[in-house]
Amino acid sequence: xxxxxxVYLISEQIDKDGNKxxxxxxxxLLWNLxxxxxxxxxxxxxxxxxxxxxxxxxxxxxxxxxxxxxxxGYTLSGFVYDRIKNGSDLYSSNLSTSSRDTCTAFSNYxxxxxxxxxxxxxxxANQPLDIHNKAIKLSYENGNFFVALKMLNRAxxxxxxxxxxxxxxxxxxxxxxxxxxxxxxxDEYKVSASKLMYDKKKKLWKLxxxxxxxxxxxxxxxxxxxxGVDLGVVYPIMASVNGDYxxxxxxxxxxxxxxxxxxxxxxxxxxxxxxxxxxxxxxGRKKRTEPAxxxxxxxxxxxxxxxxxxxxxxxDYAIKNGCGTIQMEKLTGxxxxxxxxxxxxxxxxxxxxxxxxxxxxxxxxxxINPKFTSQRCxxxxxxxxxxxxxxxxxxCQKCGYEENADYNASQNIxxxxxxxxxxxxxxxxxxxxxxxx
Numbered sequence: 001x002x003x004x005x006x007v008y009l010i011s012e013q014i015d016k017d018g019n020k021x022x023x024x025x026x027x028x029l030l031w032n033l034x035x036x037x038x039x040x041x042x043x044x045x046x047x048x049x050x051x052x053x054x055x056x057x058x059x060x061x062x063x064x065x066x067x068x069x070x071x072x073g074y075t076l077s078g079f080v081y082d083r084i085k086n087g088s089d090l091y092s093s094n095l096s097t098s099s100r101d102t103c104t105a106f107s108n109y110x111x112x113x114x115x116x117x118x119x120x121x122x123x124x125a126n127q128p129l130d131i132h133n134k135a136i137k138l139s140y141e142n143g144n145f146f147v148a149l150k151m152l153n154r155a156x157x158x159x160x161x162x163x164x165x166x167x168x169x170x171x172x173x174x175x176x177x178x179x180x181x182x183x184x185x186x187d188e189y190k191v192s193a194s195k196l197m198y199d200k201k202k203k204l205w206k207l208x209x210x211x212x213x214x215x216x217x218x219x220x221x222x223x224x225x226x227x228g229v230d231l232g233v234v235y236p237i238m239a240s241v242n243g244d245y246x247x248x249x250x251x252x253x254x255x256x257x258x259x260x261x262x263x264x265x266x267x268x269x270x271x272x273x274x275x276x277x278x279x280x281x282x283x284g285r286k287k288r289t290e291p292a293x294x295x296x297x298x299x300x301x302x303x304x305x306x307x308x309x310x311x312x313x314x315x316d317y318a319i320k321n322g323c324g325t326i327q328m329e330k331l332t333g334x335x336x337x338x339x340x341x342x343x344x345x346x347x348x349x350x351x352x353x354x355x356x357x358x359x360x361x362x363x364x365x366x367x368i369n370p371k372f373t374s375q376r377c378x379x380x381x382x383x384x385x386x387x388x389x390x391x392x393x394x395x396c397q398k399c400g401y402e403e404n405a406d407y408n409a410s411q412n413i414x415x416x417x418x419x420x421x422x423x424x425x426x427x428x429x430x431x432x433x434x435x436x437x
Contacts, residue, residue, distance in 0.1 A: 001360060002192050002212040005180050008204045009168035012146065016163055029160055030198070030205065033151060034127050036088045037098055041123040044102040047080045049120065052110065077103045089156030093132035097193055101130065128195040128208070136191050136209075137165070138184055145170040145181050147207065149196065168205070176308065180211065189213045217362030223324035228414020229314065229354070230373075230406050231329065231347050234392055237310055238406035241321050242414035247407050248317040250310055258302055303346050311353035319361055326358055327413050329370030369419045372426070377401055378411035381425055 013021040051072075058066045072079040081099045088095060105121060112118045135150035148165040157163060172178050183189045192210035199206045229239045233252065240247040318326060331347055355365045376383045377396035386397050394405040412418055 001215050001356075002210055003356065004194075004208050004210045005177050007147075007177060007181075007207045007209055008171040008199070008202065009147070009207055010171060010204075012167045012169050013162070014164075014167075015161060021162075026166065027198070027205070029162075029166075030129065030151070030196070033090060033129055034198075035125050036090060037127040037129060038123045038125050040084050040088060040090070040095065040098055041102045041127065043084050044080050044099050045106055045121045045123075047083055048076065048103055048106040051076055051079075089152055089159060091132075091135055091150045091153055091156075093135055094130050094151065097130040097132050126198065128197040131194045131196055131207075133191045133193050133210075135165075136194060138181065138191070140181075140185060145172055145178075147209075149207075168207075170207075171204075174305075180209075183213075184211055215360050215362060218319060219362075220322060221319070221324035221362060222322050223364060224416075225321070225323045226325045226327055226414045226416060227318050227321065227323040228410040228412065229326060229328045230410040230413055231331070231350065232406050232409075235406045236350070237314055238404075238410045239314060239317065240407060240410045240414060241323055242411060242416075244321075247410070248314060249406070250313070254306070262299060303349065307346065307350045307353050311350060311357050314354055315357040315361060315363070318358070318363060323363065325364045325366060326354070327366045327368055327415075327418075328354070329373065329413060330367045368413060370413070372422050373412040373418065374405060374409045376408075376412050376422060376425070378408050378415070381421070383422065383425055383429065 011021070011023045011026045013026050015021050055065050058064075068074070068076050068079070074082075077100050080103055081096055084099060085092070085095060090098075102121070102123075109118060109121065113120055129151070131149060131151075137148040139146045139148070146167060146169055148167050150165050152160065152162065152166075170181070172181065180189065184191060189211040190213070192212050194210045195208045197206055197208065198204075226242045227239055228242060229237065231237060235249050236252055237250045238247065239249070328351055331351065358365050372383050374394075375385055375387050377387060377394075377399060379401045380396060380399040382396055382398035384397050388394055388405055390405075392405055393402070394408040395402045415421065
């Protein structure tokens with residue numbers, strides 16, 4: 001399995017004489033490499049497009065498509081690399097990665113481009129810099145993590161007066177990132193091809209460090225034992241094993257408390273911006289409200305950390321109960337009457353983290369259509385809009401079963417082939433009112 005972690009970098013580069021090189025010069029170097037990467041990728045697209053046109057004309061004449069090796073001498077990817085390998089400052093392995101990935105993207109989107117469903121691939125100057133896994137070397141010195149990146153070929157090193165790899169100190173402020181780096185250093189994880197990009201807001205370079213590891217599949221999990229996961233407003237997560245009364249739930253109180261603190265702080269900062277100091281006067285509204293804008297970063301970090309915490313707790317619960325399958329609803333958006341902050345919560349990100357951690361443990365994830373799962377009684381199967389008189393409670397109008405509405409939904413979601421069961425139930429029910437949702 002391959003995953004990625006984001007780490008911001010502080011330049012620690014020195015020149016031939018041992019003097020530290022200014023960060024701006026390193027940034028200018030990397031921006032030049034970005035522009036070169038843009039030109040190279042667009043050239044790759046051009047070559048792929050020319051081959052596509054040649055293949056089309058060839059087919060019209062001979063009623064068969066040409067074989068790449070017979071016509072070009074090697075694969076299209078190899079042919080393209082041979083045409084773009086000279087003339088740049090990029091380290092050869094990184095250049096090869098950019099070329100190969102572009103050819104793969106062109107192949108993947110070829111049908112859509114020909115059908116007019118998407119425009120021809122085009123790359124802008126702010127391209128992420130591709131870094132081959134062998135071009136990344138991690139080290140640990142005096143309590144700090146460092147990374148050395150091979151970014152320049154021989155001509156590039158001479159051009160910029162740099163003999164060694166580009167060296168950065170890694171900003172590690174998260175315990176989980178530190179754990180990942182430690183495991184990479186201990187060879188528990190393996191470094192994979194990664195990307196380097198510039199964050200305009202933070203004015204720092206960011207390494208999207210990819211790493212791989214073997215899944216720790218748990219053989220005792222039963223794939224027929226299904227846990228249903230309901231994502232909602234009152235409970236961000238409500239989960240239960242099909243047929244069990246026990247449940248795993250996380251209330252939205254933590255999110256709501258954080259929202260109240262953040263909103264109060266945001267209002268305070270906006271009010272203070274009218275009386276800001278000389279450092280921000282005369283620089284426009286954006287500069288005056290800069291501290292308030294930083295609140296958005298705080299919200300993003302909280303969401304990411306919280307979703308990691310919630311997803312880990314959920315997977316631990318599934319493992320504890322021997323569940324080999326998790327079923328979740330296909331997200332189509334939270335209801336319009338939901339509390340605004342919770343409605344904007346990143347449920348998709350939460351699902352992605354759940355799925356990622358589930359795969360690590362060998363748990364299968366199935367997505368089902370959530371329609372009517374909140375209105376269906378998990379005891380008798382009766383479906384009706386009146387079964388859920390209020391947001392939090394479920395009361396079956398047929399058998400009288402009463403329960404927490406989110407728990408009832410999780411039981412339905414955790415039922416095997418629930419989509420088919422609901423469809424057949426609706427056909428059989430002879431109600432004057434067709435339930436809607």
